[in-house]
Amino acid sequence: MSAIESVLVENRVFPPSEATVQAARISGMPAYEALCREAESDFEGFWARLGRENVQWTKPFTQVLDESKAPFYQWFADGELNASANCLDKHVGTPVENKTAIVFESDDGQVTNVSYKELLARVGQFANALKAQGIRKGDRVIVYMPMGVEGVVAMQACARIGATHSVVFGGFSAKSIHERILDAGAVAIITANYQMRGGKEMGLKVIVDEALAMGGCDSVKSVLVYERTATPCNMVAGRDKTFAEALKGQGTECRPEPVNAEHPLFILYTSGSTGKPKGVQHSTGGYLLWSKLTMDWTFDLRPEDLFWCTADIGWITGHSYVAYGPLAAGATQLIFEGIPTFPHAGRFWEMIAKHKVSIFYTAPTAIRSLIKAAETDAKVHPNNWNLKSLRILGTVGEPINPEAWMWYYRNVGGERCPIVDTFWQTETGGHVITPLPGATPLVPGSCTLPLPGIMAAIVDETGKDIPNGSGGMLVIKRPWPSMIRTIWGDPERFKKSYFPEEMGGRLYLAGDGAVRDAKTGYFRITGRIDDVLNVSGHRLGTMEIESALVSKTDLVAEAAVVGRPDDLTGEAVCAFVVLKRSRPTGEEAKQIANELRNWVAKEIGPIAKPKDIRFGDNLPKTRSGKIMRRLLRSIAKGEQITQDTTTLENPGILDQLAQTN
Ligand code: 6R9
Numbered sequence: 001m002s003a004i005e006s007v008l009v010e011n012r013v014f015p016p017s018e019a020t021v022q023a024a025r026i027s028g029m030p031a032y033e034a035l036c037r038e039a040e041s042d043f044e045g046f047w048a049r050l051g052r053e054n055v056q057w058t059k060p061f062t063q064v065l066d067e068s069k070a071p072f073y074q075w076f077a078d079g080e081l082n083a084s085a086n087c088l089d090k091h092v093g094t095p096v097e098n099k100t101a102i103v104f105e106s107d108d109g110q111v112t113n114v115s116y117k118e119l120l121a122r123v124g125q126f127a128n129a130l131k132a133q134g135i136r137k138g139d140r141v142i143v144y145m146p147m148g149v150e151g152v153v154a155m156q157a158c159a160r161i162g163a164t165h166s167v168v169f170g171g172f173s174a175k176s177i178h179e180r181i182l183d184a185g186a187v188a189i190i191t192a193n194y195q196m197r198g199g200k201e202m203g204l205k206v207i208v209d210e211a212l213a214m215g216g217c218d219s220v221k222s223v224l225v226y227e228r229t230a231t232p233c234n235m236v237a238g239r240d241k242t243f244a245e246a247l248k249g250q251g252t253e254c255r256p257e258p259v260n261a262e263h264p265l266f267i268l269y270t271s272g273s274t275g276k277p278k279g280v281q282h283s284t285g286g287y288l289l290w291s292k293l294t295m296d297w298t299f300d301l302r303p304e305d306l307f308w309c310t311a312d313i314g315w316i317t318g319h320s321y322v323a324y325g326p327l328a329a330g331a332t333q334l335i336f337e338g339i340p341t342f343p344h345a346g347r348f349w350e351m352i353a354k355h356k357v358s359i360f361y362t363a364p365t366a367i368r369s370l371i372k373a374a375e376t377d378a379k380v381h382p383n384n385w386n387l388k389s390l391r392i393l394g395t396v397g398e399p400i401n402p403e404a405w406m407w408y409y410r411n412v413g414g415e416r417c418p419i420v421d422t423f424w425q426t427e428t429g430g431h432v433i434t435p436l437p438g439a440t441p442l443v444p445g446s447c448t449l450p451l452p453g454i455m456a457a458i459v460d461e462t463g464k465d466i467p468n469g470s471g472g473m474l475v476i477k478r479p480w481p482s483m484i485r486t487i488w489g490d491p492e493r494f495k496k497s498y499f500p501e502e503m504g505g506r507l508y509l510a511g512d513g514a515v516r517d518a519k520t521g522y523f524r525i526t527g528r529i530d531d532v533l534n535v536s537g538h539r540l541g542t543m544e545i546e547s548a549l550v551s552k553t554d555l556v557a558e559a560a561v562v563g564r565p566d567d568l569t570g571e572a573v574c575a576f577v578v579l580k581r582s583r584p585t586g587e588e589a590k591q592i593a594n595e596l597r598n599w600v601a602k603e604i605g606p607i608a609k610p611k612d613i614r615f616g617d618n619l620p621k622t623r624s625g626k627i628m629r630r631l632l633r634s635i636a637k638g639e640q641i642t643q644d645t646t647t648l649e650n651p652g653i654l655d656q657l658a659q660t661n
Contacts, residue, residue: 024438035452082256087327107338137162146195169314174210261285279488286481345373346380397537429482463503469518
């Protein structure tokens with residue numbers, strides 16, 4: 001049974017225990033419903049109240065929502081604040097000041113604690129170093145860093161001086177960095193000499209050098225290099241400085257630069273349905289409000305919690321629930337440098353026990369791979385560790401299949417901890433549809449109900465509501481503070497991608513299919529409806545991988561990429577390739593397939609490597625020359641073709657492509 005089919009027949013319900021309800025911030029469904037009613041009856045009043053209660057403004061806002069330039073919505077537009085001050089300075093003089101902000105565990109298991117006070121000093125000093133490099137409010141700075149305190153310091157320091165950061169995940173290639181430097185017009189890059197993952201030292205600076213050598217990067221004036229390891233790396237005189245050099249002589253006090261609520265806090269690139277990644281631009285005020293408030297609501301954060309979000313700062317989850325949300329909420333959080341399987345696949349459980357983690361937030365793909373590991377090696381099963389400190393579990397990034405949900409619930413949460421299956425996107429800035437641990441009865445595989453103020457719905461392609469029980473497209477009908485503001489440098493694409501005219505131009509189109517339960521109204525996400533794949537919780541555009549393949553011009557004539565279901569990674573990348581030479585078979589096909597995989601890894605990053613590569617003399621096309629992707633999807637799944645193929649230019653090609661190479 002497919003994951004989606006098994007979700008559709010799911011009927012187990014897990015209500016929160018009475019004790020959990022009693023102790024929760026949002027206590028029981030009536031409290032949730034009251035908040036929803038408040039948002040419905042006085043939308044602006046609701047958000048104004050939350051904006052005042054959760055954010056410190058250097059200049060209070062008087063406007064709440066400005067729709068005059070819709071769909072370019074503005075929130076709290078005349079207010080001023082600083083995001084870093086809201087994460088750090090705010091706690092000075094409160095009990096949080098001396099509390100541990102970050103417990104860092106390195107790849108090799110060394111632990112360092114950083115208090116809020118120390119973090120503030122480090123961010124201040126780094127902010128001064130950035131200013132000394134000539135970096136100013138409004139400048140764009142690329143951050144290409146390993147997981148660790150320094151990455152968070154770099155992001156916070158940018159925010160402190162009003163520079164807009166654009167974090168690039170450490171697994172992305174030189175080409176990807178190059179694209180982002182050009183698109184963002186970055187003036188500086190913050191990176192590390194190496195990163196440590198699974199006991200291996202991997203070069204980061206070398207990839208930055210390669211990106212800068214690709215040309216057109218004159219905007220980049222400086223590169224700051226964190227020396228994560230003692231191994232030297234290439235340094236370019238006049239351009240590159242180590243952190244130690246840059247920080248030398250800099251004081252730890254740096255006045256946070258007040259910025260307008262709509263000032264771009266960051267740009268984060270994500271895959272869309274064309275070849276070019278989209279620079280999702282976020283605001284400061286609305287974004288910060290939601291990352292802080294969802295810490296309180298979705299994770300029901302308490303002062304004594306130890307919060308652990310396993311996401312890398314290179315993804316939106318690492319922005320909202322590592323770099324900003326936990327700090328704004330005054331939490332103590334664990335940051336982990338390494339990978340879940342090193343030195344053994346029980347590392348996560350071991351770390352939860354060692355640090356007494358109480359809130360654990362990870363991706364379904366990690367859970368599935370750890371289930372597999374525990375099934376083959378009893379020594380890494382979670383039951384080898386004491387996980388009693390856990391109070392709340394969460395998932396993010398992709399639909400979780402009920403089997404994995406049940407395993408997580410039983411074996412990690414001891415049937416005691418609510419699981420918050422949080423649906424959201426780079427574009428939404430924070431959670432939008434999710435259970436509340438002290439209110440929502442849970443159904444495995446369902447992200448349940450929208451957060452108060454989030455007007456989620458399911459509609460057809462004209463924007464008309466679809467009754468519960470039938471599938472359609474997920475939309476959000478009203479703006480919300482942490483929503484994407486635009487695509488950096490491409491407002492037209494923003495409008496077309498997210499507020500299509502065919503639907504009236506005012507509904508936010510998420511790009512996911514969904515269905516609501518006929519009785520409960522619970523949402524179930526059925527997956528992307530555009531050309532975006534979700535592989536291990538990472539978004540990949542099929543067009544992006546196709547462009548990477550055809551850019552190997554000496555070999556590839558044509559390529560089409562589709563997804564197919566995969567037990568471990570959710571979806572897997574499947575590429576159909578026509579070569580410029582004759583179609584290879586046997587060993588030779590394997591060898592060329594490997595060559596192409598490595599090529600894609602170099603062009604985009606290892607996460608984009610196609611799992612399957614099939615070669616054909618041609619691709620199935622309509623007479624007008626359109627590639628029939630739905631047929632390719634069926635072939636990729638190994639299904640019998642039952643669709644009508646009479647409009648195909650070359651029906652014979654299907655048999656050839658169906659043969660595995
Ligand atoms: C936060 C994040 C967004 C896409 C989204 C959807 C999928 C995320 C999900 C989920 C089902 C969940 N997705 N959370 N699908 N249930 N709880 O992952 O952002 O990288 O932009 O990906 O991920 O398809 O559209 P991002």
